[in-house]
Amino acid sequence: MYVCICHGISEKRLTQAVQDGAHSFEQLQARTGVATCCGACESCARQVLDETLDSQARAPQAA
Numbered sequence: 001m002y003v004c005i006c007h008g009i010s011e012k013r014l015t016q017a018v019q020d021g022a023h024s025f026e027q028l029q030a031r032t033g034v035a036t037c038c039g040a041c042e043s044c045a046r047q048v049l050d051e052t053l054d055s056q057a058r059a060p061q062a063a
């Protein structure tokens, strides 16, 4: 599913960017460009960020 239409950014790409170390909305913007055009996707992008950080916090630490 596309989150950001302006830049063609999918939910999967945002999730991957968070998993790769983008742990704030600003970092996510810097890595992907999400919400840097019209801004309509910001709340959805923040939701993906929060959910991904949440699931990382719950996941067992990798050895």
Ligand code: FES
Pocket: 003, 004, 005, 006, 007, 034, 035, 036, 037, 038, 039, 040, 041, 042
């Ligand atoms: S839809 Fe993401 S900046 Fe416009």
